[in-house]
Amino acid sequence: MxxxxxxxxxxxxxxxxxxxxxxxxxxxxxxxxxxxxxxxEILVSSALQFRKHPPPALTNEKKQKEETAAVKTATALPFNFTSSPGQPRSHSPDKPFTPGGIMAKPLTDQEKRKQISIRGIVGVENVAELKKGFNRHLHFTLVKDRNIATPRDYYFALAHTVRDHLVGRWIRTQQFYYEADPKRVYYLSLEFYMGRTLQNTMINLGLQNACDEAIYQLGLDMEELEEMEEDAGLGNGGLGRLAACFLDSMATLGLAAYGYGIRYEYGIFNQKIRDGWQVEEADDWLRHGNPWEKARPEYMLPVHFYGRVEETEMGSKWVDTQVVLAMPYDTPIPGYMNNTVNTMRLWSARAPNDFNLRDFNVGDYIQAVLDRNLAENISRVLYPNDNFFEGKELRLKQEYFVVAATLQDIIRRFKTTKKGSPSRTSFESFPEKVAIQLNDTHPAMAIPELMRIFVDIEKLDWDTAWDLTRRTFAYTNHTVLPEALERWPVELLENLLPRHLQIIYQINQIHLDRIAAMYPNDMDKLRKMSLIEEDGCKRVNMAHLCIVGSHAVNGVAEIHSNIIKTQVFRNFSDLEPEKFQNKTNGITPRRWLLLCNPGLAELIAEAIGEDYVKDLSELQKLNDFVTDAAFIRDVSRVKQDNKLKFAQHLEKEYRVNINSASMFDVHVKRIHEYKRQLLNCLHIITMYNRIRKEPSAPFVPRTVIIGGKAAPGYHMAKMIIRLITSVADVVNNDPVVGDKLKVIFLENYRVSLAEKVIPATDLSEQISTAGTEASGTGNMKFMLNGALTIGTMDGANVEMAEEAGEENLFIFGMRVDDVAEMDKKGYDAMLYYNKLPELKQVMDQITSGYFSPRNPELFRDLTNMLFKHDRFKVFADYEDYVKCQEKVSQLYQNPTDWTKMVIKNIAATGKFSSDRTITEYATEVWGVEPTDLKIPAPNEPREAIEETARALKKM
Structure with a gap:
């Protein structure tokens, strides 16, 4: 019975x-x-009560039973947790609302994620499997148990568990590309500013909720584990972060794409502020290991330097070289919910012989390891200081190292075809199977290197090789500043890469012959368009090399592309107008909304559905909610939650207390004169003076947050940081000012910190001199996360104003034409100093030592620059900037109108998705088509790959 x-x-x-x-x-x-x-009903009630009031600690036996029950409970719930645990999400018309109102303690990210449907389904199988994998890795991979494991151990156990879900898809993706043999895209960049990987991977695999639940049941804090991950700071700013966003979009769009760069042992330096000065410390991001990368020693390749060129009957031969080995490390790049996992391959330098035993045995211990250290220095540091010869040579070594290894790898892959087929012996189809995008001029040596391989090694004739090369490469320009356009001394190239200099000379001769035929006797045009600059020290203009050696050249915003066509590269554009294009930059909404702002992501999903995650243009539907009082309240509530959370972060990490009800006025980016942090600083002092003059006058409380790093060798940028910190010391300690105005300098600004501050921002500062910022992507991130923009008509700001309406941004200052006109007439800083009393007061305070009483001359270099040789015309825009800031304060006092403008801005961000940018690159530059085809999952039979590959070929 x-x-x-x-x-x-x-x-x-x-x-x-x-x-x-x-x-x-x-x-x-x-x-x-x-x-x-x-x-x-019972289980729902019990689960929610359990969340609110966890039971006391259990014995091991009882705890095991409770964990089992909790898994069943979680999977029995037919809905996601709502914004207030235990209650359905509802609007609260009876509650007072202000953008700056003090709200209840915000939910943690882990709590918010449980309410978000687009982050994956919590299933009993998922949770149980993740817990099992977590414990297995803790035990077998890390060789730890719960008694001695640290939070970092738990992070590694979780990272390995999540990676387990990547591996099958990663292998399947490569199998699919092998079967389908699509045209492959190679994105060459000296920077990939990836940030953290764990959370982004969980989101793209749809594992976020399941991982949260598993970690919760294991009694751990997900946010604490996420904070254990080091930022992969392999970039300096927008250039590297753009590359990271592009990799995410390429995978999401199903492109057969690869990112190639350098695995720097030390990334962008860690910034410390000591006595107001920036101090750089090494970013030893690999000191604990990296669970996301996989070394591939079987694909290690030689890279040659120095030597001489020997002419033989068979052609030129590069001999007597020094060899460095390039060791590849692969990192998986998952697309969003499509089973595609692409590869980022980063090269690390290795010596051919690690250790000279003979030198060691005779007592020369330093020489025994010297060769190894010299070789490995190539991948040691991101952007070595090139203010001296050794730094310049090392920088050029880095640039050649990455392209030499990458091109060998690309050609190896090109020659390898499906099993049973003959390998490719002809390069006729090379441009039909390979597209190489040069991210700025840093990888420009790829052009002469591919020519060397084709002519010297593969024995193609010059004309055929040059035709194939030009059809393969495309070049993205990221700057119009003359000092940022790379020029390498001929003498340095002749010593380090003698064969490549010969090839560059030959390319230049053919190029100049063509120009001379088109423009007879125009020596000025020949001089301006030559690859070799002969004024003073002979230099190779790398931008010119990229233009001549590529079939497409693009700027990164409409205004920027227009400037490079009509000003910077006008002669080249006149010669080949069809070559020049625009590809406005974009950002990935997966990281810059779902990951960093889960509350807003869910609010949008509830309003318009989830399709916006892969099609950001769907956000335009939010225009229907601009007058919806309930939606306005919810948008404001999310913003206030984010502000309160960031204020808590500042208190914990920086020991700074700020008023979360104040306006958060944020200016975070690289410190540079053209980005005009100085203009912001002058406005801060102006506000300070107004408060001091009339302490009882109405004033909208404001917290000004500035962050960014100055290049180690950039004196003026470091002085700007010193001025900001000095002003902050005075303002923050003045009892007359109190909480009306606070100034915070965010130390060590990086991707993971951006993910915290951007969702909390009310006002985004994008105030570069018109015509100097190529595009910017920070402006887009702030816009997507509900910040309003104060800015000039520069870079992507112009298109943001077009999309949202100029009336929905705070636009001020000179336009590009005004700046050009001023350059013709001459800029006189003293004119503004004498005309504007508040500006005069501010400058007199800085000059007299008001903010540096112990050293009144401290800021002399800054003031001399502003008065005598300010290329970026800070004083010219000061008055308009201050007036525009007054409009900002006025609108902030009307919370409903402020939030309506916020919603209009969010609704207008659809254009600024990196998915849109990459789609344009794919169809208009690379000759490939994005696809919605989903690669078969790892548990599907191999035949499914072949079937999907056939479907792709038919498209």
Missing amino acids: PDYTCCCCYLFFSIGKRANSTLVVFVVVVVTDIITTVLK
């Missing part, structure tokens, strides 16, 4: 023995349905 555990089961058994079988089935179904409904 079975051991029945409830009276219902006994009843069913009894009926089954005595009644008609059909009736039995009917009764069972009805009663089961009733019981299931009741149990669900």
Whole structure:
């Protein structure tokens, strides 16, 4: 007789023995349905109560039982947790609302994620599998148990568990590319500013909720584990972060794409502020290891330097070189919910012989390891200081190192075809199978290197090789500043890369012959368009090399592309106008909304659905909610939650207390004169003076947050940081000012810090001199996260104003034409100093030592620059900037109108998705098409890959 555990089961058994079988089935179904409904209600209530009031610590036996029950409870819930745990999400018209109102303690990110449907389904199998994987990795990979494991161990265990879900998809993706043999895209960049990987991977795999639940059941704090991950700071700012966003979009759009760069041992330096000065410390981001990368020693390749060129009957031969080995490390790049996992391959420098035993045995211990250290220095540091010769040579070594290894790898992959097929021996189809994008001029040596491989190694004739090369490469320009356009001394190239200099000379000769034929006797045009600059020290203009050696050249915003066509590269544009394009930059909404702002992501999903995650243009539907009072309140509530959370972060990490009800006025980016942090600083002092003059006058409380790093060798940028910190010391300690105005300098600004401050921002500062910022992507991130922009008509600001309407941004200052006109007439800083009393007061305070009483001359270099040789015309825009800031304060006092403008801005960000940018690159530059085809999952048969590959070929 079975051991029945409830009276219902006994009843069913009894009926089954005595009644008609059909009736039995009917009764069972009805009663089961009733019981299931009741149990669900009980379980929901119990689960929510459990969340609010966790039970006291359990014994091991009881804890194991409770964990099992919790898994079942979680999977029984037919809905996601709402914004207030235990209550349905509802609007609260009775509660007072202001953008700056003090709200209740915000939910943690882990709590918010549980309410977000677009972050994946919490299933019992998922949670149980993740917990099992976590414990397995803790035990077998890390060799730890819960008694001695640290939070970092738990992070590594979770990272390995999540990576387990990547590996099958990663292998499947490569199998699919092998079967389908699509045209492959190679993105060459000296920077990939990836930030942290764990959370982004969980989101793209749809594992976020399941991982949160598993970690919760294990008694751990997800946010604490996420904070254990080091930022992969392999970039300096927008250039590297753009590359990271592009990799995410390429995978999401199903492109067969690869990112190639350098695995720097030390990334962008860690910034410390000591006595107001920036101090750089090494960013040893690999000191604990990196769970996301996989070394591939089987693909290690030689890279040559120095030597000489020997002419033989078979052609030129580069001999007597020094060899450095390039070791590849692969990192998976998952697309969003499509099973595609692409690869970022980063090269690390290795010596051919790690250790000279003979030198060691005779006592020369330093020489024994010297060669190894010299070789490995190539991948040691991101952007070595090139203010001296050794730094310049190392920088050029880095640039050649990455392209030499990458091109060998690309050609190896090109020659490898599907099993059973002959390998490719002809390069005729090379441009049809390979597209290489040069991210700025840093990888420009790829052009002469590919020519060297084609001509010297593969023995193609010059004309054929040059045709293939030009059809393969495309070049993105990221700057119009003359000092940022790379020029390498011919003498340095002749010593380090002698064969490549010969090839550059030959390319230049063919190029100049063409120009001379088109423009006879125009020596000025020949001089301006030559790859070799001969004024003073001979230099190779790398931008010119990129333009001549590529089939497409693009700027990164409409205004920037227009400037490079009509000003910077006008002669080249006149020669080949069809070559020049625009590709306005974009950002990935997966990281810059779903990851960093889960509350807003869910609010948008509830309003318009989830399609915006892969099609950001869907956000335009939010225009229907601009006048919706309930939606306005919810948008404001999310913003206030984010502000309060960031204020808590500042208190914990920086020991700074700020008023979360104040306006958060944020200016975070690289410190540079053209980005005009100085203009912001002058406005801060102006506000300070106004408060001091009339302490009782109405003033909208404001917290000004500035962050960014100055290049180690950039004196003026470091002085700007010193001025900001000095002003902050005075303002923050003045009792007359109190909480009306606070100034915070965010130390060590990086991707993970951006993910915290951007969602909390009210006002985004984008105030570069018109015509100097190529595009910017920070402006887009702030706009997407509900900040309003104060800015000039520069870079992508112009297109943001077009999309949202200029009336929905705070636009001030000179336009590009005004700046050009001023350059013609001459800029006189003293004119503004004498005309504007508040500006005069500010400058007199700085000059007299008001903010540096111990050293009144401290800021002399800054003031001399502002008065005598300010290329970026800070004084010219000061008055308009201050007036525009007054409009900002005025609108902030009207919370409803402020938030309406916020919603309009969010609705207008659809254009600024990196998915849109990459789609344009793919179809208009690379000759490939994005696809919605989903690669078969790892558990599907191999035949499914072949079927999907055939479907792709038919498209």
